[in-house]
Amino acid sequence: MRLHHVPGSRSVRVLWLLEELGLEYDIREWSLTDGSLRSADFIAMSPAGRIPALEIDGRAIFESAAIVQYLTEREGRLAPPLGNGERADFLEWISFAETQGNILQALNIQHIFLRPESARSVPLMKLDTKRLGVTARALDRHLVSSDTLLSEFSAADCMLGFNIDAVFRFLSAADYPAFAAYRDRMTARPAYQRAMERGGASMYARDFYELPDG
Ligand SMILES: N[C@@H](CCC(=O)N[C@@H](CS)C(=O)NCC(=O)O)C(=O)O
Structure with a gap:
């Protein structure tokens, strides 16, 4: 493999x-x-x-x-099987992770990859930050009453593996306490730590990327 x-x-x-x-x-x-x-x-x-x-x-x-x-x-592990009551939730969260991932990608391009900085679109950066906030709010609401996306840890949580390192580079963790606590729980898992050791850590040079003026 x-x-x-x-x-x-x-x-x-x-x-x-x-x-x-x-x-x-x-x-x-x-x-x-x-x-x-x-x-x-x-x-x-x-x-x-x-x-x-x-x-x-x-x-x-x-x-x-x-x-x-x-x-x-x-x-045959880490996902509810066909017919299980949580199957639809599993499929929803897997797709949701990519909905949020697409916004993160747009922000990564604007904040990190586009050069010169004058090529960036501040209105688009603001719009995408707001749209990211809507997705983070949804996760925050869900995670107030649950340690994981489903009733137990599953591959749906792994689908947020790229997102959890990226989201709080653009949004304040203090505004989404349940989601931020989830991020801390997930990144403390031994398997996540092993993955970071084998596959390198973050692509970010800064802890937080402020929106530019404009
Ligand atoms: N929906 C795809 C998106 C994959 C994707 O856009 N990956 C990014 C890295 S996070 C990439 O390869 N970007 C290179 C490019 O856009 O040229 C997936 O989930 O695998």
Whole structure:
């Protein structure tokens, strides 16, 4: 099994799940900025040139949500089975993680990757920060009464693996105490710690990115 990975990116979702499941794998690390994700080799595994991809069972799978579901089905663990009352919640939270992930990606591009800074759109940054706040509020409300997304830890929590490092770079943790406490619980898990040791930590140079004036 080989995970195609960029530290701090959506591949953290899969990396963390592989550790929670105790599976054997190796890592091929890529860069988001050197053009290599558009190489024929990578496009053959992930047609949109996006991280992650997982080589497994004689093929490559792309899209983090598909990989996460495939792994839970293959291993028969960390997801409510078909017919279970929490199955719909599991599917909802997996997709929700990507809804929030897309906003985080837009903010990463504006705050970190777009250069020169004059190319950034402050109105868009403000809009996306507000939209991120709506998703964080939803999680905060849900997590007031629950330690995990479902009634017990599941791969849906791993789908937030990229998000939990990113969200509080753009939003104040003090405004979302239940979500921030969840982040602390999840990042303290031994499997999350092992994933960070093997696959590098954060892509962020700063703890918090203020909105620019304008
Ligand atoms: N829906 C996809 C999104 C994948 C994605 O956009 N990954 C980012 C890294 S977090 C990427 O590869 N970006 C490179 C690019 O956009 O060129 C998934 O969940 O796997």
